[in-house]
Amino acid sequence: MIVSILAAAAENGVIGRENRLPWHLRTDLVRFRKLTMGHHVFMGRKTFDSIGKKPLAGRPTIVITRQSSYLAPGAILARSIEEAIALSAGDSEVFNLGGADIFAQSMPQAGRIYLTRVHGMIDGDARFPFIDPRQWRLVCSEAHPADEKNDYPFTFEDYERIELEREARA
Numbered sequence: 001m002i003v004s005i006l007a008a009a010a011e012n013g014v015i016g017r018e019n020r021l022p023w024h025l026r027t028d029l030v031r032f033r034k035l036t037m038g039h040h041v042f043m044g045r046k047t048f049d050s051i052g053k054k055p056l057a058g059r060p061t062i063v064i065t066r067q068s069s070y071l072a073p074g075a076i077l078a079r080s081i082e083e084a085i086a087l088s089a090g091d092s093e094v095f096n097l098g099g100a101d102i103f104a105q106s107m108p109q110a111g112r113i114y115l116t117r118v119h120g121m122i123d124g125d126a127r128f129p130f131i132d133p134r135q136w137r138l139v140c141s142e143a144h145p146a147d148e149k150n151d152y153p154f155t156f157e158d159y160e161r162i163e164l165e166r167e168a169r170a
């Protein structure tokens with residue numbers, strides 16, 4: 001099973017503001033749905049709160065929290081990132097949906113990053129970690145202009161962990 005990070009980040013790394021996404025990108029939402037449909041997804045409790053405390057349809061939705069009394073009807077609760085990954089066992093790919101706190105802790109477990117790079121310097125209070133080019137190789141890049149359905153121009157960037165490529169060749 002591969003653990004894949006799925007995120008959208010501005011050029012200054014911003015991914016959120018006041019527990020919301022600071023943009024509307026319709027094309028990104030369509031891709032998000034297509035990539036994740038049928039797969040396990042996990043996210044931090046604050047991100048789950050921000051999407052209305054509802055599991056994503058068609059995707060077993062795991063919420064990571066340290067609170068023993070947190071209620072998330074229809075979702076699965078995990079006490080750690082490791083538990084969320086273990087609960088996804090048997091799936092071919094599990095998606096790490098963030099937010100900033102979860103991304104910051106879980107880069108080492110990920111084998112792939114699907115990043116939507118939003119072309120703007122955008123104010124916010126949540127950021128994506130640095131993607132170290134010694135550890136991650138850009139394998140695909142697809143640019144899109146802004147239009148009536150997308151607030152900013154953006155590029156879909158797919159990264160793969162370099163160690164995984166080496167192992168595959170060995």
Ligand SMILES: NC(=O)c1ccc[n+]([C@@H]2O[C@H](COP(=O)([O-])OP(=O)(O)OC[C@H]3O[C@@H](n4cnc5c(N)ncnc54)[C@H](OP(=O)(O)O)[C@@H]3O)[C@@H](O)[C@H]2O)c1
Binds near residue numbers: 016050099100
């Ligand atoms: N652009 C994007 O791709 C994207 C994606 C997702 C989210 N976002 C944005 O990111 C922001 C939210 O990020 P955030 O950093 O504030 O919160 P977050 O990462 O969504 O959630 C943090 C919460 O997760 C739980 N948690 C974190 N680490 C844990 C661990 N090791 N073990 C157990 N529980 C753990 C804790 O919940 P408890 O407090 O309940 O214990 C913590 O308060 C929002 O602005 C959102 O819109 C953007």
